Amino acid sequence: MRRKRVYQITLVVFLCAAVIIGCGGIRYSQLDPAAKDFKPKRLAVLPLEVGPYEEARETIDMIIAGILAERKWFEDIVAGESMKVMLKSNEEFRRTAVDYTTKLKMVNFSDPALSHRLGEIARVDAILLGSVDYWLYSKEGNKKIAKVGLSLRLVEAKTGKIMWKGSHHIDESYSLFAPKLESVATSLAKKMLDEMPH
Numbered sequence: 001m002r003r004k005r006v007y008q009i010t011l012v013v014f015l016c017a018a019v020i021i022g023c024g025g026i027r028y029s030q031l032d033p034a035a036k037d038f039k040p041k042r043l044a045v046l047p048l049e050v051g052p053y054e055e056a057r058e059t060i061d062m063i064i065a066g067i068l069a070e071r072k073w074f075e076d077i078v079a080g081e082s083m084k085v086m087l088k089s090n091e092e093f094r095r096t097a098v099d100y101t102t103k104l105k106m107v108n109f110s111d112p113a114l115s116h117r118l119g120e121i122a123r124v125d126a127i128l129l130g131s132v133d134y135w136l137y138s139k140e141g142n143k144k145i146a147k148v149g150l151s152l153r154l155v156e157a158k159t160g161k162i163m164w165k166g167s168h169h170i171d172e173s174y175s176l177f178a179p180k181l182e183s184v185a186t187s188l189a190k191k192m193l194d195e196m197p198h
Helices: 002-022 033-037 054-071 080-089 091-107 112-122 181-193
Strands: 028-031 042-045 076-078 126-140 143-156 162-174
Touching (some): 033 162, 042 054, 042 080, 042 112, 054 076, 054 080, 054 126, 054 181, 076 080, 091 112, 112 126, 126 162, 143 181, 162 181
Parallel strands (some): 042 076, 042 126
Antiparallel strands (some): 028 162, 126 143, 143 162
């Protein structure tokens, strides 16, 4: 009986420690070993795939561009409005970006020839891309939540190597006044970008 009690206490302590440790980072983060030496100076942020969450389309790109500009990690960033202009005005860049993201999504292959060409046209060392996994208000039991989820990948343009990928979501509960999804997304993007090599 005493042995069973010791086992139960040990299990509870282990679970509490796991929860506390798990709260520090994001749900999934994978860093390539070569990323420790990867210090890109110029970054292109491709528009995020939004799936069924069309209302997130312009907002999430501007949030990520704003956070990266604030942090001043890169000498130059092609994101937000400047990325929209490039996609509209440069047919080759648009076609290459579509081909690259389609291949990555369909067969999980980061094509080095396509990423290299994207890097050449945009004059960048790295490409950040991803998707919006959640962008909604919902109810779980009696709890109302605002939920935003993102998946991001940082690719070395020259080689097509995925240097970092991560995904995470935030569920913010509320009772009367729903938080703006843009605010939840900003908190989430900051937390995720903290994990990204630069």
